[in-house]
Amino acid sequence: MTGSEVPVWILRLVGFLALVWIVLYVFGAIKKLWNSEIVPLFYKPEQKQVLVNRQRFAAHVENEVQRLNRYEDWKDYRFTELEAEVEAEGRRSVLRIIPILPRTRTGLRRERSLTKALESSQEGLVLLEGEPGSGKSVALRHVAETMARRAKKSRRITGIIPIHVNLKELERQQTEDIDRNLIENFILQSLKKDKRP
Numbered sequence: 001m002t003g004s005e006v007p008v009w010i011l012r013l014v015g016f017l018a019l020v021w022i023v024l025y026v027f028g029a030i031k032k033l034w035n036s037e038i039v040p041l042f043y044k045p046e047q048k049q050v051l052v053n054r055q056r057f058a059a060h061v062e063n064e065v066q067r068l069n070r071y072e073d074w075k076d077y078r079f080t081e082l083e084a085e086v087e088a089e090g091r092r093s094v095l096r097i098i099p100i101l102p103r104t105r106t107g108l109r110r111e112r113s114l115t116k117a118l119e120s121s122q123e124g125l126v127l128l129e130g131e132p133g134s135g136k137s138v139a140l141r142h143v144a145e146t147m148a149r150r151a152k153k154s155r156r157i158t159g160i161i162p163i164h165v166n167l168k169e170l171e172r173q174q175t176e177d178i179d180r181n182l183i184e185n186f187i188l189q190s191l192k193k194d195k196r197p
């Protein structure tokens with residue numbers, strides 16, 4: 001055997017691993033198709049109504065973000081991803097090498113894309129910090145519009161539907177505590193009120 005020849009067992013091993021990966025990928029695709037297309041066919045009437053309500057709410061969120069964009073004369077196609085690195089901590093979705101393994105990782109990481117960091121986060125609470133005018137609000141609106149559009153088309157009754165509220169509009173009495181109830185009431189009022197300029 002010369003130095004340039006690859007042993008047959010290595011070729012067989014690589015071929016076997018490639019075949020296993022393809023089979024797992026196909027099973028992952030079938031599972032995704034099953035959950036998104038087949039399972040909804042068997043929804044009970046109340047589940048179908050939940051799906052309709054979710055799609056309507058997602059459409060409402062998308063329309064509200066688009067209305068706000070029009071009001072501020074902002075076109076989403078002008079959105080440019082922040083070039084600064086984002087430091088993120090917590091669970092996030094990741095690209096899986098093996099399709100059937102869990103899709104989340106934890107820990108501190110650096111992200112080059114704020115929107116991808118927000119979209120892949122699995123956390124219930126995200127604290128976004130940055131200098132004034134650095135693009136935080138625009139990025140949040142962009143992510144909210146993208147995720148709402150995706151949720152509007154989804155046929156699943158689970159998943160995230162974003163809401164976009166501006167805490168600059170929050171008004172409170174000096175004696176009123178800043179707590180969960182204050183924020184929850186503000187969000188509910190923001191969703192209910194007519195926001196047309």
